[in-house]
Amino acid sequence: MGTDTVMERSDGDQRRREQRGWYFYDWACSVYSTTVLTVFLGPYLTEIAESAAGADGFVHPLGIPVRAGSFFPYAVSASLIVALIAMPLAGAAADRTGRKKPLLAAAAYLGAAATTGMFFLDGDRYLLGGLLLVIANASFAVAMALYNAYLPQIATPEERDAVSARGWAFGYTSGALVLVLNLVLYLSHDSFGVSEGTAVRICLASAGVWWGVFALIPLTRLRDHPRDPAELREPAASGGWRQLRATLRDMRRHPLTLAFLLAYLVYNDGVQTVISQASVYGSKELDLDQSTLIVAVLLVQVLAVGGALGMGRIARVYGAKRTILGSLVVWTLILAAGYFLPAGAPVWFFVLASGIGLVLGGTQALSRSLFSHLVPRGKEAEYFSAYEMSDRGISWLGPLIFGLTYQATGSYRSAIISLVAFFLLGFLLLVRVPVRRAVEAAGNPVPERI
Structure with a gap:
């Protein structure tokens, strides 16, 4: 040997x-x-x-x-x-x-x-x-x-x-x-x-x-x-700050990649806010006890895995962009349904949690995989650092809007429906991104379905 x-x-x-x-x-x-x-x-x-x-x-x-x-x-x-x-x-x-x-x-x-x-x-x-x-x-x-x-x-x-x-x-x-x-x-x-x-x-x-x-x-x-x-x-x-500025300057040479990152920033802010505020909404507005909320989160945890795999299969047929757009429509419907959800009805809350679970993992997993096609070769680390900051560090506007809406209205229903704006705006921004041209502009091979 x-x-x-x-x-x-x-x-x-x-x-x-x-x-x-x-x-x-x-x-x-x-x-x-x-x-x-x-x-x-x-x-x-x-x-x-x-x-x-x-x-x-x-x-x-x-x-x-x-x-x-x-x-x-x-x-x-x-x-x-x-x-x-x-x-x-x-x-x-x-x-x-x-x-x-x-x-x-x-x-x-x-x-x-x-x-x-x-x-x-x-x-x-x-x-x-x-x-x-x-x-x-x-x-x-x-x-x-x-x-x-x-x-x-x-x-x-x-x-x-x-x-x-x-x-x-x-x-x-x-x-x-x-x-x-x-x-x-x-x-x-x-x-x-x-x-x-x-x-x-x-x-x-x-x-x-x-x-x-x-x-x-x-x-x-x-x-x-x-x-x-x-x-x-x-x-x-x-x-650190110089590298971040350099990365953002480089992204200006790839405006389509930057356009996708902006769309992701907006709709992911909505996703993260729903995750962090759902228990408050269920507890304070829907009068659900803590055990109901725990079971609902467990349901989300289990279904998120299957949902991600299922959306991955859908993406192989219809492409990642169309599948993500479809998931944003589902997120919008979930929030609309949540606004009208009657108080003291755990069964309907579980139905809503099931919907979140089915789109949660897939929305995030497909967004990451789609972004990977838009990154120029040799720039993976710095571009994904910017992506990580979008994912973890810039999702503060959603909770702020949620809090301001509740402060102004005293209604958690108004606060939860205000998050629809993130999914609608994210949808409109993503629709405008020509992902095939974005992949080509980044110098990468274009998959058959994207």
């Missing part, structure tokens, strides 16, 4: 070891997304804000009058603005030093600590809840950007689709598993000798503990890949 063959086998073994560790970061952090952001924190923090509100229903963080029901979406929006500022700085430091792992560890454990600290949210501590949410959510976004940046280093081009899909599957599996455990605790809290509020705080804190414990696996197995010393001359922070 030749030396080259032995070295290739050794490299392959090391790569697979890193891949297995990489999967476990999704396993670790996805519980925060499902348990905290999607299910428990929205209704619970809103209740705390309501208990702190005056007779007029307003709280006054930093002296600013805010309707109690708007506090949670405002906090989500603020956290994503912080993430938008932090991601280029962390990304630049990681790229220019080749030391992603310490930065990933710092972001992960800051987020896990803030999430664990949510155990202390009780009484009228809405400001503490807002602060912990901003820290945890911004840390989550920064850590995910660093985590995704490992993919080109631990997987060959032929492996990346499969490796990425496995990480995604690990995340959905852990999210569903912990939600089941949360459901048992929440429904049987009397049997465990704790109050309902304490059970919610335990569920919130458990997500932080889970995040921190399982993050040890990727941090043990992933390796740093140091950069050439000649590339380290420029300060990391200025390099």
Whole structure:
């Protein structure tokens, strides 16, 4: 057996070891997304804000009058603005030093600590809840950007689709598993000798503990890949902003790619806002209990996998663009149906959750794959950094619009229907993108169906 063959086998073994560790970061952090952001924190923090509100229903963080029901979406929006500022700085430091792992560890454990600290949210501590949410959510976004940046280093081009899909599957599996455990605790809290509020705080804190414990696996197995010393001359922070500006300038030479990214930014903002605000809407407007919301989210988790696979098959027949456009029509119909959904009707809420599950995974998966065709060769890393910022760091406008609408009207139904604008505008922007010409302009081969 030749030396080259032995070295290739050794490299392959090391790569697979890193891949297995990489999967476990999704396993670790996805519980925060499902348990905290999607299910428990929205209704619970809103209740705390309501208990702190005056007779007029307003709280006054930093002296600013805010309707109690708007506090949670405002906090989500603020956290994503912080993430938008932090991601280029962390990304630049990681790229220019080749030391992603310490930065990933710092972001992960800051987020896990803030999430664990949510155990202390009780009484009228809405400001503490807002602060912990901003820290945890911004840390989550920064850590995910660093985590995704490992993919080109631990997987060959032929492996990346499969490796990425496995990480995604690990995340959905852990999210569903912990939600089941949360459901048992929440429904049987009397049997465990704790109050309902304490059970919610335990569920919130458990997500932080889970995040921190399982993050040890990727941090043990992933390796740093140091950069050439000649590339380290420029300060990391200025390099991050300079690289971002350079990428945006380069995108102007590919206006069709930029047009798709703009469309994605708009409709994905709507998707992310529906995910983060659905539990508040179900709890406060539809009078649904926490167990109903947990089951609905579990339903979304399960159906999202099948929905993504099903939309992938549809895309092979009709093309990714048409399939995404169809999904945006479905999202619009879901919000319209949600506006008219009667209160106290969990069955119809489950029907709505099923619709979300069927289009959620497919909308995001096909958007990423379509964008990959529009990226010029040799520009993959920097273009996907911009894509990641669109996905994680710029989805603050939707929660802001949701919160402002509720503040102005006092109606969650008005707030939820306001999100239709994101899907309609995203649809109109995407319709105008000639994807075949965009692929050709990027210098890539045009698939038969796109």
